[in-house]
Amino acid sequence: MTSALGERATLVSVGGGPGFEVIQLARLRPGSSRWRVILLDAQPGMIAQGHWRRSRRVPPPERLLGDAVQLPFPNGSVDAVLSLGVLCCLTDDGADEAAAEAWRVVRPGGFVVLSVPRWRGAADDERHTRHGFARVAGTRPGRSVFRKHK
Numbered sequence: 001m002t003s004a005l006g007e008r009a010t011l012v013s014v015g016g017g018p019g020f021e022v023i024q025l026a027r028l029r030p031g032s033s034r035w036r037v038i039l040l041d042a043q044p045g046m047i048a049q050g051h052w053r054r055s056r057r058v059p060p061p062e063r064l065l066g067d068a069v070q071l072p073f074p075n076g077s078v079d080a081v082l083s084l085g086v087l088c089c090l091t092d093d094g095a096d097e098a099a100a101e102a103w104r105v106v107r108p109g110g111f112v113v114l115s116v117p118r119w120r121g122a123a124d125d126e127r128h129t130r131h132g133f134a135r136v137a138g139t140r141p142g143r144s145v146f147r148k149h150k
């Protein structure tokens, strides 16, 4: 997935919390310093924690207060949505809306990276495929990479 994103991708970490995954991304792909990374979270206290300051390999992400069910991005404007440990914070209806919002903002050919606990993995995978994503990788239900068709 990381090579398919290209050098100047825009990634949104929805429910990104303090930004731990941004640091993981830097380990996966050192060239990610050119990516635009946006950390969006509903809680000011979470994004204020700023763990990305511990990483010297990527610039600090942009930080946005926002809601997974109403993302402040135009249609098809995002290369990848990271959804790590977030859908399990939402109601079933909220998780459906968040999957629909991911579908709206991800560009054709773009990705969603999903991680939820095992017990709800199949349901959250299904939410994404129902909205049109194809599951292209994964280690188990709910730990999945989805792609929007081109």
Ligand SMILES: C[S@@+](CC[C@H](N)C(=O)[O-])C[C@H]1O[C@@H](n2cnc3c(N)ncnc32)[C@H](O)[C@@H]1O
Pocket (backbone or CB within 6 Å): 014, 015, 016, 017, 018, 019, 020, 021, 040, 041, 042, 043, 046, 066, 067, 068, 069, 083, 084, 085, 086, 089, 090
């Ligand atoms: C378990 S933490 C995961 C944080 C981060 N993604 C990670 O893997 O380290 C869940 C995060 O989702 C955020 N969250 C919960 N509901 C949300 C919503 N509707 N919109 C945006 N963020 C939300 C919480 O504030 C919290 O920071």
